[in-house]
Amino acid sequence: MIRVKPDERVRVSLVVNGRWLFGHAEPRMLLSDFLRHELKLFGTHVGCEHGVCGACTVEIDGRATRSCLRYAVQCDGATIRTVEGLAVGDTLTPLQAAFNRHHALQCGFCTAGILMSTTAFLAENPKPTEAEVRDMLSGHICRCTGYEQIVSAIMDVAHGGG
Amino acid sequence: MKPVAFGYARAETVEEAIDLLAEEGREASVIAGGLSLGAMLNMRLVRPRIVLDINRVPGLDTIVAANGVVTTGALVRQVDAFRDPTIASHVPLLAHALPHVGHYQTRSRGTLGGSVAHADPSAEIPLALVTLGGAVVLRAKGRTRRVPAADFFLGVLTTAREENELLVALEWPTRRPRTVYAFDEIAQRHGDFAIAAVAVAAEVVPDGTLGHLALGLGGIEDRPIRIETAGYAGRRADASLAEAIAEDAASRVVPIVDLQANADYRRQLVRVLGRRVLAAAFEDAVRGA
Ligand code: FES
Ligand code: FES
Numbered sequence: 001m002i003r004v005k006p007d008e009r010v011r012v013s014l015v016v017n018g019r020w021l022f023g024h025a026e027p028r029m030l031l032s033d034f035l036r037h038e039l040k041l042f043g044t045h046v047g048c049e050h051g052v053c054g055a056c057t058v059e060i061d062g063r064a065t066r067s068c069l070r071y072a073v074q075c076d077g078a079t080i081r082t083v084e085g086l087a088v089g090d091t092l093t094p095l096q097a098a099f100n101r102h103h104a105l106q107c108g109f110c111t112a113g114i115l116m117s118t119t120a121f122l123a124e125n126p127k128p129t130e131a132e133v134r135d136m137l138s139g140h141i142c143r144c145t146g147y148e149q150i151v152s153a154i155m156d157v158a159h160g161g162g
Numbered sequence: 163m164k165p166v167a168f169g170y171a172r173a174e175t176v177e178e179a180i181d182l183l184a185e186e187g188r189e190a191s192v193i194a195g196g197l198s199l200g201a202m203l204n205m206r207l208v209r210p211r212i213v214l215d216i217n218r219v220p221g222l223d224t225i226v227a228a229n230g231v232v233t234t235g236a237l238v239r240q241v242d243a244f245r246d247p248t249i250a251s252h253v254p255l256l257a258h259a260l261p262h263v264g265h266y267q268t269r270s271r272g273t274l275g276g277s278v279a280h281a282d283p284s285a286e287i288p289l290a291l292v293t294l295g296g297a298v299v300l301r302a303k304g305r306t307r308r309v310p311a312a313d314f315f316l317g318v319l320t321t322a323r324e325e326n327e328l329l330v331a332l333e334w335p336t337r338r339p340r341t342v343y344a345f346d347e348i349a350q351r352h353g354d355f356a357i358a359a360v361a362v363a364a365e366v367v368p369d370g371t372l373g374h375l376a377l378g379l380g381g382i383e384d385r386p387i388r389i390e391t392a393g394y395a396g397r398r399a400d401a402s403l404a405e406a407i408a409e410d411a412a413s414r415v416v417p418i419v420d421l422q423a424n425a426d427y428r429r430q431l432v433r434v435l436g437r438r439v440l441a442a443a444f445e446d447a448v449r450g451a
Contacts, residue, residue, distance in 0.1 A: 001171055001172060001173055001174060001178045001182070002170075002171065002172040003169065003170070003171045003172075004169060004170040004171075005169050006167035006168055006169045006211075007167060026167065027167070027168055027169060027170035027213065028164060028165045028166070028167050028168055028203075030164065030204070033164075049163055049164070049204050050163075050200075050201040050204050050205055051197060051200065051201050051268065052201075054265075054267060057267050060271075063241075063270040063271065064266065064267050064270060065267055065268070065270045065271045066197075066200075066267060066268065066271070068200070068204065069196045069197055069200030069201065069204075069271075070196060070200070070271075071170070071196075071200075071213070073170050073172075074170075074172075074193075074196075074215055074217065117266065117267050121266060135261075135266070135352065136265075136266045138265055138266075138351060138352045138353045139264075139265025139266050139267040139268065139353065140267075
């Protein structure tokens with residue numbers, strides 16, 4: 001059994017966006033803080049820190065999930081994808097490009113989380129109905145857009161022609 | 163917020179986990195998906211000395227059907243239960259309840275066992291377990307016991323689990339013949355905690371009368387409850403019976419009061435949602451009978 005004392009900092013190694021990275025964490029460090037402060041990946045945003053707003057959503061071992069409800073010490077050896085893992089250089093993913101075209105963001109605070117959820121969601125369900133898209137989005141809070149443009153962007157990449 | 167500092171232990175086996183619980187007792191909190199415990203830790207509503215992580219314990223994520231019972235290990239994720247063909251065919255009530263549990267991004271990690279151990283009064287998984295008359299399997303050093311769901315939930319976030327026990331599995335009775343299962347709830351937003359949730363298992367015999375009926379309510383009292391309905395067996399299963407049963411249930415509950423709803427509103431939801439879910443279940447059952 002692995003045991004870590006409350007004030008002990010341990011090395012955590014994980015694959016982030018295809019590269020092995022490591023940093024240090026005491027048990028109470030949230031994965032979201034580990035990504036931002038230890039790995040300097042500031043693309044993952046943090047809102048509520050209790051699982052409600054969705055801003056911190058990343059892909060962990062292939063599943064979109066809250067990084068504020070995971071502790072970094074739990075993630076040794078995990079495979080993580082963050083918003084920094086989407087675009088290659090200046091080339092946006094089709095989903096990011098659709099968000100751009102549809103004005104699916106204003107301040108952008110919620111966007112990283114929504115992109116990560118939607119990327120995982122479309123990989124499982126490439127041709128969702130609008131109702132399914134809205135159900136998936138119910139796990140995110142956006143205070144700017146009113147969601148309409150986000151729904152259109154997602155329906156556009158999924159079904160084309162929008 | 164950030165949690166108060168805590169120690170971390172990662173068990174590799176059930177034995178290691180229960181040994182640690184024997185040592186630490188109530189100073190330890192078990193983390194499975196962490197969707198409830200993580201929020202409580204981050205808001206500093208709980209301050210355990212040690213967080214015991216069971217996520218890497220092998221063998222706790224299985225779904226097995228045998229002898230009229232489906233046993234789900236403590237670590238079965240909600241999304242995996244929803245996609246599982248055994249759950250879909252043998253425990254349809256759970257399959258109907260799961261889409262209401264949290265969101266796409268939380269069901270991916272949240273577990274069945276964690277939701278039951280957490281015991282939020284409005285949670286759907288505990289309600290399904292109580293309605294079906296399932297059981298909770300608890301292990302401590304040198305012993306295993308089964309607690310019927312009806313005796314497991316004692317109040318808000320309070321269960322019969324003793325501090326040295328690990329919840330290792332849930333037992334779900336498999337579907338009964340001629341029985342229709344239905345679930346619905348009212349929440350402020352889809353995926354939020356239910357203000358009222360109704361779960362039904364209704365058997366209609368071939369002459370169109372009611373056989374066995376289980377009616378469960380969540381979010382109404384301080385724990386999921388089952389309403390006594392044996393007196394309605396033998397009556398014609400139609401909309402007016404649905405109305406009578408819902409009315410009766412509404413008159414008997416003692417609703418909790420919180421910022422979302424007062425007692426009268428909750429009682430009204432039992433009446434309206436209860437009638438709706440029962441009537442739809444009866445209609446389906448009569449069609450199938
Ligand atoms: S910061 Fe994680 S859900 Fe809000
Ligand atoms: S774009 Fe501002 S919160 Fe969504």
